[in-house]
Amino acid sequence: MTKLSIDTTGIRLHRNFFTRDVLEVAPDLLGKVLVRQFEDNTISRWIITETEAYKGEEDRACHASKGRTPRTEVMYRQGGYIYVYLIYGMYWLLNIVTGKRDQPQAVLIRGLSAINGPGRIGKQLNLDQSFYEEDLNTSRRLWLEKPTQNTHAYKSSVRIGIDYAPNEWRLKPWRFSLI
DNA sequence: TCACGGATTCGT
């Protein structure tokens, strides 16, 4: 007798979800599921609880404000790629590229269920430079899923750690978190 | 080739 199994995993989010404007995608990522398959094939899932939007060359808090460089190159691709970078020589921060091609945007994943702080996320997920430009559509080690039941309520506030940016950009309420 | 500073975190 064959036993039927029910697939309880969510449905992977694909290109069209990420190719929208970052200010739509950043809050929409709240409640979605980040999935990491490690080297030993174990799979972990977390709910995204906090994000920040970085939008275009005009946004002085966005790395792309320095233009197209080897580091920011991936942000100019269409949505659905991973942008990781090392900060303070210690932490790999996880970003998701959004928007259409040549619209340099990304969402910083700032909080996950049970993991607070972007630096700790990179450590827990064991991220490194090899994740730069990882394709969320096809990757077997990192992707996102739409959960069977979603959460909606969230709040917005100002972004953190960007005191170097002029007030016009520093004060944008582009940080989103589940309530 | 060099100097600077950062989308952070932790301990004092």
Added chain:
DNA sequence: CGAATCCGTGAT
């Protein structure tokens, strides 16, 4: 509040 820790960036 200061240290840890190192690479990308822009200037020399």
